[in-house]
Amino acid sequence: MRTALDTNVISGLWSAGRLAPAVAALLRRCRDAGGLAISGAVYAELLAHPHASAEFVNAFLRDTGVEVDFELGVAAWELAGLAFAAYANRRRRSGGGAPRRILADFLIGAHAQLHADRLATLDAGAYASDFPALALLTA
Numbered sequence: 001m002r003t004a005l006d007t008n009v010i011s012g013l014w015s016a017g018r019l020a021p022a023v024a025a026l027l028r029r030c031r032d033a034g035g036l037a038i039s040g041a042v043y044a045e046l047l048a049h050p051h052a053s054a055e056f057v058n059a060f061l062r063d064t065g066v067e068v069d070f071e072l073g074v075a076a077w078e079l080a081g082l083a084f085a086a087y088a089n090r091r092r093r094s095g096g097g098a099p100r101r102i103l104a105d106f107l108i109g110a111h112a113q114l115h116a117d118r119l120a121t122l123d124a125g126a127y128a129s130d131f132p133a134l135a136l137l138t139a
Contacts, residue, residue: 001034003137004112005066006121007045010038012139014051014060019122022139030120030137031065039111040070041104069115072107080110083130101126109134 005027013023030036038046038061046057061068084106091100109131112119118135121127127136 001118002116003030003034003036004108004116004119005030005036005038005042006108006119006123006127007038007042008122009120009139010042010046010060011049012122014049019139023122026120026137026139027064034117036064036066037111037116038066038068039072039108039115040068041107041111043068043070045104069111072111073114076107076110076114079114080106083109087130106130 009023009027012019013027027036043057043061046052047054049057052060060066080103084101084103087101087106105126109119109127112127113131113134118137119127119131120137120139122138124136124138127134
């Protein structure tokens, strides 16, 4: 069973906050159940983590066996775009104004839905509404 990882799972581990032990346990369970993967969007976001360099990120991914899927394909881009458009329309109709979430979140969800069996995230609520067919795990 392949598990895609959201940026917040890995950054939660690196930040050593109160959720770090639960996140570490979640990652071990997911790795033991099958492969771990991230999209190119997660990779790019990890490079922006305040305590990470490219060397650190690459070493972490190598040492933990996390694969990076840089090639998403047309279907993932289309799914991400349609989900983002639906979110933006819901937000405008509700009077919430302009969209607050970024396109990377939708690329992460589309990648997980099309290239993995589930998504591990600390923001399950957002993905549940935008990707209802996606299986979600949280710490």
